Amino acid sequence: MMLSGMRFLSRRARLCLFMIACLAVVLSAAATVVRTEEPPVFAITNAKIIPVAGSPIEKGTIIVRRGIIESVGANVTIPTDARTIDATGLTVYPGLIDAFSDIGLEEQALARQTTPAATTPTPGRGLQQAQQQQQQPTIPPDERQGLTPYRQAFEQINPTNRKIESARAAGITTTLVVPRRGFFPGQSTLVNLGGSEVGQMVVKAPMSFFINTAGRGAGAGGGGGGGGGGYPGSLMGIFAFVKQTLLDAGQYATAWSIYKANPGAARPEYSRALEALQPVLKREMPVVMPANTPAEIQRALDLADSFKLNLVLEGCAEGGKIASLLKSRSIPVLLAVKYPERPTSTDPDFREELESLRRRVEAPANAAALAKAGVRFAFVSDDMANPRDFILNVSRAIEAGLDKDTALRALTLNPAELLGLSDRLGTIEKNKTANLILATGDIFDQKTRVKYAFVDGRKYDIVEQPAQPAAPGRQTPGR
Amino acid sequence: MKKLLILTVLVVSCVAWAQTGGSGVVLIKDATILTVSHGNIPKGSILIRDGKIAEVGPSVAAPAGATVIDATGQFVMPGIIDPHSHIAISGGVNEGTLAVTSMVAIEDVLDPTDINIYRELAGGVTCTLTLHGSANPIGGTNAVIKLRWGKDAKGLLFKGAKPTLKFALGENVKRSGANATRYPATRMGTEDVIRTAFIEARDYMRQWDEYKKRAAAGDKTAIPPKKDLKLEPLAEVLRGERLTNVHGYRADEMMMMLRLADEFGFKVNSFEHGLEAYKIAKEIVAHGAFVSAFADSWGYKVEAYDAIPYNAAIVTRKGGMACINSDSAERARRLNTDAAKCMKYGGLSEQEALALITLNPAKELRIDDRVGTIDPGKDADLVIWNHHPLSIYAVAQKTMIDGEIYFDIQKDQEMRKRMEEERKTLEALDKKNVPQGRGRGSAPDISNDKVPQHED
Numbered sequence: 001m002m003l004s005g006m007r008f009l010s011r012r013a014r015l016c017l018f019m020i021a022c023l024a025v026v027l028s029a030a031a032t033v034v035r036t037e038e039p040p041v042f043a044i045t046n047a048k049i050i051p052v053a054g055s056p057i058e059k060g061t062i063i064v065r066r067g068i069i070e071s072v073g074a075n076v077t078i079p080t081d082a083r084t085i086d087a088t089g090l091t092v093y094p095g096l097i098d099a100f101s102d103i104g105l106e107e108q109a110l111a112r113q114t115t116p117a118a119t120t121p122t123p124g125r126g127l128q129q130a131q132q133q134q135q136q137p138t139i140p141p142d143e144r145q146g147l148t149p150y151r152q153a154f155e156q157i158n159p160t161n162r163k164i165e166s167a168r169a170a171g172i173t174t175t176l177v178v179p180r181r182g183f184f185p186g187q188s189t190l191v192n193l194g195g196s197e198v199g200q201m202v203v204k205a206p207m208s209f210f211i212n213t214a215g216r217g218a219g220a221g222g223g224g225g226g227g228g229g230g231y232p233g234s235l236m237g238i239f240a241f242v243k244q245t246l247l248d249a250g251q252y253a254t255a256w257s258i259y260k261a262n263p264g265a266a267r268p269e270y271s272r273a274l275e276a277l278q279p280v281l282k283r284e285m286p287v288v289m290p291a292n293t294p295a296e297i298q299r300a301l302d303l304a305d306s307f308k309l310n311l312v313l314e315g316c317a318e319g320g321k322i323a324s325l326l327k328s329r330s331i332p333v334l335l336a337v338k339y340p341e342r343p344t345s346t347d348p349d350f351r352e353e354l355e356s357l358r359r360r361v362e363a364p365a366n367a368a369a370l371a372k373a374g375v376r377f378a379f380v381s382d383d384m385a386n387p388r389d390f391i392l393n394v395s396r397a398i399e400a401g402l403d404k405d406t407a408l409r410a411l412t413l414n415p416a417e418l419l420g421l422s423d424r425l426g427t428i429e430k431n432k433t434a435n436l437i438l439a440t441g442d443i444f445d446q447k448t449r450v451k452y453a454f455v456d457g458r459k460y461d462i463v464e465q466p467a468q469p470a471a472p473g474r475q476t477p478g479r
Numbered sequence: 480m481k482k483l484l485i486l487t488v489l490v491v492s493c494v495a496w497a498q499t500g501g502s503g504v505v506l507i508k509d510a511t512i513l514t515v516s517h518g519n520i521p522k523g524s525i526l527i528r529d530g531k532i533a534e535v536g537p538s539v540a541a542p543a544g545a546t547v548i549d550a551t552g553q554f555v556m557p558g559i560i561d562p563h564s565h566i567a568i569s570g571g572v573n574e575g576t577l578a579v580t581s582m583v584a585i586e587d588v589l590d591p592t593d594i595n596i597y598r599e600l601a602g603g604v605t606c607t608l609t610l611h612g613s614a615n616p617i618g619g620t621n622a623v624i625k626l627r628w629g630k631d632a633k634g635l636l637f638k639g640a641k642p643t644l645k646f647a648l649g650e651n652v653k654r655s656g657a658n659a660t661r662y663p664a665t666r667m668g669t670e671d672v673i674r675t676a677f678i679e680a681r682d683y684m685r686q687w688d689e690y691k692k693r694a695a696a697g698d699k700t701a702i703p704p705k706k707d708l709k710l711e712p713l714a715e716v717l718r719g720e721r722l723t724n725v726h727g728y729r730a731d732e733m734m735m736m737l738r739l740a741d742e743f744g745f746k747v748n749s750f751e752h753g754l755e756a757y758k759i760a761k762e763i764v765a766h767g768a769f770v771s772a773f774a775d776s777w778g779y780k781v782e783a784y785d786a787i788p789y790n791a792a793i794v795t796r797k798g799g800m801a802c803i804n805s806d807s808a809e810r811a812r813r814l815n816t817d818a819a820k821c822m823k824y825g826g827l828s829e830q831e832a833l834a835l836i837t838l839n840p841a842k843e844l845r846i847d848d849r850v851g852t853i854d855p856g857k858d859a860d861l862v863i864w865n866h867h868p869l870s871i872y873a874v875a876q877k878t879m880i881d882g883e884i885y886f887d888i889q890k891d892q893e894m895r896k897r898m899e900e901e902r903k904t905l906e907a908l909d910k911k912n913v914p915q916g917r918g919r920g921s922a923p924d925i926s927n928d929k930v931p932q933h934e935d
Binding site: 255268354361 | 577
């Protein structure tokens with residue numbers, strides 16, 4: 001139509017216009033292609049498939065379309081638009097799920113403690129201190145004390161963080177990223193480890209709260225004596241702080257509901273932190289608490305009971321010792337595998353305490369003890385620096401007696417169920433998210449390498465990671 | 480034939496049951512019994528049933544099925560009660576970051592795996608008051624525990640003991656303050672902090688009273704105040720529901736505290752250490768405070784310069800109640816000889832000396848209806864010694880709590896052998912298992928504070 005209306009133009013002019021129009025169409029089409037970024041259709045063929053749900057398939061095919069597993073089986077027709085990946089000699093597993101990590105997390109340092117107002121300035125330095133106080137920005141007291149339950153993990157995830165790559169190389173394609181700084185560090189986000197923007201990674205947010213009773217606050221004074229500010233410094237201080245905060249959150253809800261229902265009532269103060277904690281008290285969101293020894297586990301249970309929290313335990317390094325209690329209370333367990341290392345000493349007469357030796361030798365057998373008692377758990381890396389070590393430590397749990405299928409389940413379907421996403425993740429089945437790893441052998445074999453990872457249907461070629469030397473004397477939280 | 484078989488089985492099982500003493504009945508036989516309440520029985524026996532002392536006397540018969548402990552030539556004494564201890568605490572003895580920390584609770588952080596529990600059993604201790612440290616004018620709430628080695632944290636608690644709150648005066652508080660620019664840095668500042676805290680507590684109580692009045696009158700706009708974990712224990716002190724343990728050395732600071740207590744209408748229940756108590760014994764006795772002191776420690780701080788080993792004796796002679804405490808996991812294992820020192824210094828009698836580490840601390844903690852002496856109806860917290868406990872040669876042979884043996888010196892020897900074998904096995908496994916080289920991630924921090932605490 002357009003062309004017919006331009007009869008008055010010269011033939012050359014018509015040709016130019018036509019070419020410009022074509023160019024415009026092509027360019028706009030190209031722009032459209034870039035914007036949708038739809039992963040191509042893949043057919044993974046000749047693979048050994050471990051679906052986790054159901055028996056392994058010795059030689060089969062998986063079709064991936066639009067980030068979803070379209071079909072999986074021994075005899076699957078390969079669609080004509082599929083890009084084929086010949087997985088002969090490779091084993092395909094569901095992408096592993098790490099249900100508690102700091103992968104990709106880059107947290108801002110907590111605001112440093114300012115000099116408290118009511119102090120006696122040291123003689124001669126008073127003016128200097130006063131000037132410093134004026135220059136430092138005002139840090140809200142909640143943040144100073146590590147009370148930031150409103151923080152979302154996704155606000156602090158860097159999609160280009162190197163640990164994401166390391167995690168994929170270890171076979172992890174989904175993880176729950178949990179903020180750590182402070183005592184109420186915030187809320188976790190479930191992400192798939194692929195994509196160039198955080199928005200592409202997020203599977204669900206928020207997932208849970210974390211109450212870090214093993215954390216250290218903004219100030220110093222961990223377990224020690226005097227210090228100006230930096231409360232809480234001791235473990236009992238942390239528990240008192242947590243209890244008081246939860247009590248305050250309850251009173252906050254009461255105060256506001258009375259205010260709203262009664263015109264004559266005084267208006268309570270607004271508190272961002274206490275507002276954010278309301279879902280915790282109403283049991284709408286689970287609360288994760290760290291606990292490794294039986295005493296710590298009991299402490300966490302007591303705290304959760306007194307505030308009727310929906311508790312999830314993380315760590316449980318010695319959970320096997322009270323496995324029957326965990327089973328009877330049906331507490332979800334996020335099982336860390338940070339085994340203790342052999343202590344070193346320059347003292348020639350050094351003799352390790354039997355308890356320490358026992359703990360180290362028995363550590364890998366903890367998972368088997370929990371499994372034997374029927375406790376359902378998911379393996380987590382917590383804050384391990386190297387995700388590959390995480391998987392290797394799970395292998396050590398298998399060597400120490402954990403059934404291999406249980407171990408695999410604890411990295412796939414169990415975390416998916418615990419996270420409430422077993423309809424989307426955790427197995428290789430039709431209509432599930434296309435999170436897959438193609439490994440050169442048994443995933444728990446030390447020699448096995450992950451060759452390809454699919455995250456939301458996007459294919460990642462795993463580059464061989466150079467050996468990372470252990471950073472000497474590296475301080476990690478909790479040491 | 481069948482009936483005979485059934486009968487035989489029945490008889491055999493009855494005999495077997497009887498031999499295991501299935502009913503929790505124990506007889507400690509033929510020992511010198513130091514009752515503390517009514518003198519010594521040169522040769523007598525104690526019958527224990529269901530964790531309580533059932534009978535004490537020169538001739539107590541063993542019922543059928545009782546486990547008999549032959550204590551011929553040995554001495555039985557009530558379990559030692561250490562009213563000032565810092566064992567079995569996880570994650571720090573002090574919350575020293577603030578001057579007033581009455582919201583923190585030792586009960587929240589009890590560590591039942593602290594080996595000091597077991598070692599103190601070996602020293603004849605059965606019960607301790609585990610306290611917050613002395614970094615703050617007002618510290619945390621404390622826990623009375625029995626040393627039931629092997630039980631979990633809740634299993635240690637002495638159910639029904641009256642709640643307590645720790646206070647501290649003097650150098651430890653000032654030093655904590657001055658080092659990190661935390662107020663107070665002087666004794667006068669310490670008094671101000673305590674006074675201010677009690678004034679706040681009074682205001683808090685008034686707010687709650689007002690709210691309750693309004694709510695009772697049907698005022699729907701009444702909003703309940705916050706429950707303040709810091710001010711609740713202070714309010715309990717003012718209402719007489721919570722006892723106070725005040726760490727203090729100098730006569731002047733102790734007098735200050737007595738006057739402050741009178742001002743606010745509560746009692747100082749005990750002065751911890753109170754090494755200058757002898758200077759103000761009259762005032763302390765008039766107030767009704769206990770003095771929970773060391774036997775003969777002196778001069779380790781400026782405020783300990785005027786300490787004398789006659790302190791406990793003088794307080795006792797003036798009609799006061801003195802206890803000897805340890806404030807140390809190491810000293811707690813020789814409280815028996817510390818008590819004996821008060822016989823040498825000040826001439827206390829054998830009975831008075833024994834009371835310093837049994838009945839007196841029991842009274843201080845208001846648990847003397849349950850422990851502290853050997854009398855029927857009391858808990859079977861008993862220690863069997865190979866010599867008179869006030870002798871330097873005395874070594875505890877068996878320590879019993881609630882009728883159960885928690886320490887047995889012979890079993891301890893056998894256990895050491897087993898532990899050596901276990902060590903060899905574990906070391907072999909360890910060499911095989913732990914891979915060398917790359918860091919395997921950080922281990923969870925589950926070590927106790929193993930440094931012996933000297934909070935003096």
